Amino acid sequence: MDRLVFLNIIAAIGVSVSLLLAFFLLSVKTGNKQANRLFATFLILTAVDLGGFFIYDFIISNLDLEIFRWTTCLLIMPLFYLYALSICYSDFQLKPKHLLHTIPFIVVNLVLTPRFYLATGIDKELIFEIHRRMPELYFFRILIEVQYLFYIISVLLVLKKYREIYLENYANASTSTYKWLLQMTIAFLVSHVFVVSKNLLRYTTYSDLFLSANVLVGIIALCITFWFVLKALNYPELFRGIDSKLELTKDILPKANLNLTESKNSQDPVINSQIETLKKYMANEEPYLDPSLSIQQLSNQINMPVRDLSVLINHHMNQHFFDFVNEYRIQKAMGILKNKTKNSLTILEILYEVGFNSKSSFNTSFKKYTDLTPTAYRNS
Missing domain, CATH: 1.20.1070.10 (Rhodopsin 7-helix transmembrane proteins)
Structure with a gap:
């Protein structure tokens, strides 16, 4: 032709x-x-x-x-x-x-x-x-x-x-x-x-x-x-947009006080108390089981301004909110995988139970924290 x-x-x-x-x-x-x-x-x-x-x-x-x-x-x-x-x-x-x-x-x-x-x-x-x-x-x-x-x-x-x-x-x-x-x-x-x-x-x-x-x-x-x-x-409904008014933590923190805040982080009793309260809430109430959990929703649940919570997690705890929440989900999944009475649960059932909504995301996060796939961890 x-x-x-x-x-x-x-x-x-x-x-x-x-x-x-x-x-x-x-x-x-x-x-x-x-x-x-x-x-x-x-x-x-x-x-x-x-x-x-x-x-x-x-x-x-x-x-x-x-x-x-x-x-x-x-x-x-x-x-x-x-x-x-x-x-x-x-x-x-x-x-x-x-x-x-x-x-x-x-x-x-x-x-x-x-x-x-x-x-x-x-x-x-x-x-x-x-x-x-x-x-x-x-x-x-x-x-x-x-x-x-x-x-x-x-x-x-x-x-x-x-x-x-x-x-x-x-x-x-x-x-x-x-x-x-x-x-x-x-x-x-x-x-x-x-x-x-x-x-x-x-x-x-x-x-x-x-x-x-x-x-x-x-x-x-x-x-x-x-x-x-x-x-x-x-994927006709492929996207979930974010609010353009949201700020990055580095933009929220006053630049002039950034180094001071970092240096006092480990010695500040107020910050340490807030971190302990947050961790206790995450462990006891398990809000991370909600797949769509956002920092705004968590701030409403613990009655803390979203800007303060963002600085607490993303700056003082040195974690992205994404990683902070997924760490609790992975720990929950690890407990289920170690529980021999729950051997009948499939990996797919477990990932939905702990708050994930996709197998690829669950496998990636699980391997990041354990260096093993969920199946390999269960077998070990």
């Missing part, structure tokens, strides 16, 4: 799947409609970008529309960044300030206006033939790469903060949001490296491989799109 025909088929499939997934996201019932709408718009623009592979005849008669289509790629990464914010933070709302993310798109279209949009007749067709050597397009390509790098780094920073806040405030072992976004970011980065490498072939002695590289890029894009579909179908 001719490579161009094969590329057109791949692109057509990719566009169709992207649009179907966008429709699914817009129509599915979910608590986070804003995130779905952002991701659906992201997929629609991705489909527009892929569509350039197989609408050549239409392009020739609509050069202005084709030039505009090129520039829409500058909206894709901002949408992904806003999507990341919307699923990481449950209280995220789109605001007028987010329109600032469209500035590169607007600037490029203004730069292209004099010699591209305003050109007429044969001049426009000539420009379309030689556009790759025009300074406006060089500026466009450089801006794309700078923007892409900026948003990749921005999303990674959002994920870093999200993970730190999650570990300090939640005991649910599920990290689906973090993993999903991290996987997406890596997939985008890898695919973009392929696209850049493909585009560079035009300026080398291997320019004849450009079409073959386009086929490879099309296949990668199609695979990523199908992966999105599988994720969306299997």
Whole structure:
């Protein structure tokens, strides 16, 4: 089969799947409609970008529309960044300030206006033939790469903060949001490296491989799109956002008193009393058996302000809330596994009984504390 025909088929499939997934996201019932709408718009623009592979005849008669289509790629990464914010933070709302993310798109279209949009007749067709050597397009390509790098780094920073806040405030072992976004970011980065490498072939002695590289890029894009579909179908309620107003302990503690607090930690009778009271409550009342336990819920139960409890656990006890709670769950599980009268309980039954909600999370945490798998510990 001719490579161009094969590329057109791949692109057509990719566009169709992207649009179907966008429709699914817009129509599915979910608590986070804003995130779905952002991701659906992201997929629609991705489909527009892929569509350039197989609408050549239409392009020739609509050069202005084709030039505009090129520039829409500058909206894709901002949408992904806003999507990341919307699923990481449950209280995220789109605001007028987010329109600032469209500035590169607007600037490029203004730069292209004099010699591209305003050109007429044969001049426009000539420009379309030689556009790759025009300074406006060089500026466009450089801006794309700078923007892409900026948003990749921005999303990674959002994920870093999200993970730190999650570990300090939640005991649910599920990290689906973090993993999903991290996987997406890596997939985008890898695919973009392929696209850049493909585009560079035009300026080398291997320019004849450009079409073959386009086929490879099309296949990668199609695979990523199908992966999105599988994720969306299997996990329509995938994410649990956190409150953006939550602060990290290092931000709560007055920086001026941080070293003083650390040095007095072991000798402060008030702090030691609070720690003992907390440990006694955890041992006697077993709040950790609730899989969705958060630091806010625990603070309500022991009548301690959540900021004070966060500092107590994450700073004075030098543990993330996540690890603090899971340590009690593992100790409970170890007791059950050592109890010969409970040998009939399966590992799955035990992990649910002690407050975990996934086998992989339970196994990872158990091995972290004991250097053994639950099964190996029971056998030993």
